[in-house]
Amino acid sequence: MNFSFLSPISNTVLEIIQDLSVHAIGSKIRIHSEKSGLPDLNGVSVAVIGVLEQRNSSNSDVDLHFDNVRKSFYSLFPGSWNTTIADLGDLKPGETVEDTYFALKETLSVLISKKIIPIILGGSQDLTYANYRAYDALMPMVNVVNVDSNFDLGDASKPISDKSFVGKIILDEPYNLFNYATIGYQTYFNSQEEIDLVKKLYFEAYRLGDVSNNIRLVEPVMRDANLVTVDLNAVKASEVSLSQQVSPNGFDGKEICAIARYAGISNKLSSFGIYNYKVSVNDSATSMLLAQTLWYFVEGLNGRVEDDDFSKDKNFQKFITLVEDQELIFYKSLITNRWWVEIPFLSTVNNKLKKHALLPCALQDYKDACSNIIPERWYKAFQKNSI
Template identity: 25%
Template sequence: MSFFKDLNVGYKAGDKTCYSGRITALKNQYWHQEILVADIEDLENNKSTNIGIIGYVCDTGVQRNQGRIGAQKGPKNVRHKLGKLPIHFKNKKITDFGDVICVDENLEDCQKALSKTIHKLITNGVLPIAIGGGHDIAYANFNGIKEALKNVSKNKIGIINFDAHFDLRAVETQPNSGTPFHQILSEHTHVNYFAIGIQQQANTKELFEIAAEKKVSYVSSLDCEAFDETLKSKLQNFIENVDVLYITIDLDGFSSAYAPGVSAPSTLGFTPNFVYKALDFLFQSKQVISCDIAELNPDFDIDHRTAGLAAKLVDYIVQKA
């Protein structure tokens, strides 16, 4: 495929058969009835598209990070659950542009392919929602945003990461799902990072020291019982000091009661209701430029609970965008 020329990566265009649901004579009732599908090379022919879904079929970063592999199956399972959801949004056209697929454990080329896709979506006025895959998706998504803003004067990116982990490990041999934000902050100075849901037991003392050194803002999972005025104030201050927002959601930040199907489940995470309220607040800023949802591992899911949560998060983002 010419769009991914010189990259060792697979690609599969959007496929309507990935979406299914209740059959009804009424139109505009369910996602499977409304979702459009296309090849990323045909983006220019989809002028009416507002939001683009792209899958990141890769768990090599998780494997390198010694996690439980299986996240490469995440995009398929999210689509399966998403197709069944009822529609409650208007005047929005959502197109699924398929999957970039990791080949030969070549994480770096898969990240470059996703970056190219994110860049193309943004420069064509489309809000990307990427579905992983490991949280190394964040490095790829960020680089796509950065490239899209390179000729724009207001280009300071603020990263909001809903996560139990900082993912600030330095790269020792190869990048992995635990290194994306260290890579970003080491390579770029014009970026702010705010992590929401950090768990002390999920991060070493060194990671807290790196966070302090790199001036990372964060709130612990203990402060995520409710989306209160204190957190709103912190986020508002963060928003006012950046030009655009990139939102990344690692499903392992949720309590395992809601998200058992992840590489590193935890009983101490936040609730979907908390994240919904936070997303509502963030989208009110009108500064969100890209989103992704990472770390769904269907091999460890229970009754498709985590896939269903991821699908509902996609749906909620679409409603708020």
């Protein structure tokens, strides 16, 4: 595997490893160092990559590094994990932002094809576009979940930025996006035109207040995600260092860690990124929050259960309801008690959609169907299939 774009982690991070407990993550992780080179990836299931690109961010005047994040993460103790983690170091900015996109796309494509889940620590969130393009040769359709206070649709006629990368994902060929969901959006940060466009495209949007009131809303959405991108600006100011503070409202530390754990549990998810990290002299709170978010993501990976094999009757129960003359077929896993609902095919031509026949849902969706209420997730997926 060619990872020539990656540079080793800094010696300041390596120095702290010597003082860690032999049981700490830093004593167990495989590290890309200047002395030893890239680590052996045989048996590795998670790879951490820092991307030092932030030219399309409003915070590009501050030098970016992830030394403090690594120090915090390495100092934590793993759970009862069977996961082998590698830290592949940093991808430095190319001559142009497009060069960085290319290098990141190529690196992620190799990792994902080898069943190694990349965790991207980023500068600007427009790097999600390169992450998305890494799937071009790997799968026909991609589901993206963005944990963010903004939709990031932006103006497609203007150059890409960390506030407009989703618009580029939607409009650029090849058209591989099946579903886009935003977790934690705040209405006053989004124009009504963007809100209307999200509805028109049958994308999913979950307001901050709704998610905070019921964090379980996130689980079915994450279960259907291939790629999850997290904007640290979605975290409220009281949880992070001064340079990271954006808004008094947002997710608290416990909520962002719970969301990361749901992402890790998802059997479909194959890449995870955290972006818009801002370095400061006093950033211990932010770096530790990132470290704990990574910890909970890996904890989720270790809690994955293969419960979506519906070829064996003993693994599930099937429920059929009738809603407004539409037959809805639900499946409940007898292994985990998680739910799915069947999406009927309206077109035999578009073979790209065949993998989306079963949509993750919640018990409440089944209850709504029994009360003659069409579940919103089902309705949006059905409409996309009919286009």
